Amino acid sequence: MSLLEFFVVQFKSRFVRLFRMKKVLTGIKATGVHIGNWIGAIKPALEMAEDPNVLGLYFIADYHALNSVQKREDLSFRIKDVAATWLGLGLDPSKTIFYKQSDVPEIMELSTILAAIMPKGLLNRAHAYKAKIQSNEEAGKADLDDGVNMGLYTYPLLMTADILAFNADLIPVGEDNAQHLEIARDVASKFNRLFGETLKVPEIFVRKGKLLPGIDGRKMSASYNNHIPVFLAEKKLRKMIMKIKTDSTPPEEPKKYDSNDLITFFEEFSSLDKVKEMKSKYDKGIAWGEVKQELFEEINMSLKDKREIYNHYMEDSAALSKVLEEGAQKAREITSPLLAEVKKAIGVL
Numbered sequence: 001m002s003l004l005e006f007f008v009v010q011f012k013s014r015f016v017r018l019f020r021m022k023k024v025l026t027g028i029k030a031t032g033v034h035i036g037n038w039i040g041a042i043k044p045a046l047e048m049a050e051d052p053n054v055l056g057l058y059f060i061a062d063y064h065a066l067n068s069v070q071k072r073e074d075l076s077f078r079i080k081d082v083a084a085t086w087l088g089l090g091l092d093p094s095k096t097i098f099y100k101q102s103d104v105p106e107i108m109e110l111s112t113i114l115a116a117i118m119p120k121g122l123l124n125r126a127h128a129y130k131a132k133i134q135s136n137e138e139a140g141k142a143d144l145d146d147g148v149n150m151g152l153y154t155y156p157l158l159m160t161a162d163i164l165a166f167n168a169d170l171i172p173v174g175e176d177n178a179q180h181l182e183i184a185r186d187v188a189s190k191f192n193r194l195f196g197e198t199l200k201v202p203e204i205f206v207r208k209g210k211l212l213p214g215i216d217g218r219k220m221s222a223s224y225n226n227h228i229p230v231f232l233a234e235k236k237l238r239k240m241i242m243k244i245k246t247d248s249t250p251p252e253e254p255k256k257y258d259s260n261d262l263i264t265f266f267e268e269f270s271s272l273d274k275v276k277e278m279k280s281k282y283d284k285g286i287a288w289g290e291v292k293q294e295l296f297e298e299i300n301m302s303l304k305d306k307r308e309i310y311n312h313y314m315e316d317s318a319a320l321s322k323v324l325e326e327g328a329q330k331a332r333e334i335t336s337p338l339l340a341e342v343k344k345a346i347g348v349l
């Protein structure tokens, strides 16, 4: 076999492999990553990518952040932070395709195409937009769309394009993104009905189990500002954990652990033995401060090595850019032929 033939075979088999593998895709908005995102979406996504038959497609949704982050330094820092967080949490860029949304222009082109067939009503009903309208209504504003930009309004459209541009099979997300995925499924089916079978209708994966509470007891969410970012410096992490809301049961009194927020955290971050030990301490009576100190140690321990990787990439921008550039190149090997098919299907090519 000549060298050229060898490369052709290599190239072909890479493609065949790529197309046979099941594609698991998920993104994180470039606003920041909290431990709820980690447990709810990133961890299951990374676990799935360990299967050799799975191709993980993981990305930083930077254009999704632009509707709220509108300062240059701020956005570029957050992109770096989210990218370094993915890597710190264990993403292996040699085994997955890891990229920045804005580096893959086919996504935005597909978004324009899909806009033409996406019913406006679907976007009117999307929860983030609806919540904004409702809060304007409650504030007695005359313009219910006050403060709503098209980026916010079309958020589910761009998300749909993120997914369909890769013909992804399975999308692990947190519960608050499930509605967006229903929209993506609707639009994919509609496209296929109109133009022939071209796009894959993606499956949704929402992790079962308790949602992580935020420090105020509501579900952890950046929009409630009750979240614990993944890679806080140790001291700040400890301070945050000390703020988790508890009741006023005195230290020596036995404590209930059913639906206790601190126990929910232990269940995520500790061994079964440790959870058992903690529960028996609850039975005997323990001060909340002590529980929190132990929880800090558990969470901190599970993040220590990861934080080092995160810090490495935060300090070495060139290394981070290289990872992302290579990822975008691999991503476009998938999106570019698919977009050509889409263009043929609709009749512009």
Ligand code: TRP
Residues within 6 Å of the ligand: 025, 026, 027, 028, 029, 061, 064, 158, 159, 162, 163, 171, 172, 173, 177
């Ligand atoms: N909306 C997701 C978040 O809240 C980010 C995201 C953008 C996404 N596009 C996606 C997730 C496509 C899954 C699939 O962070």
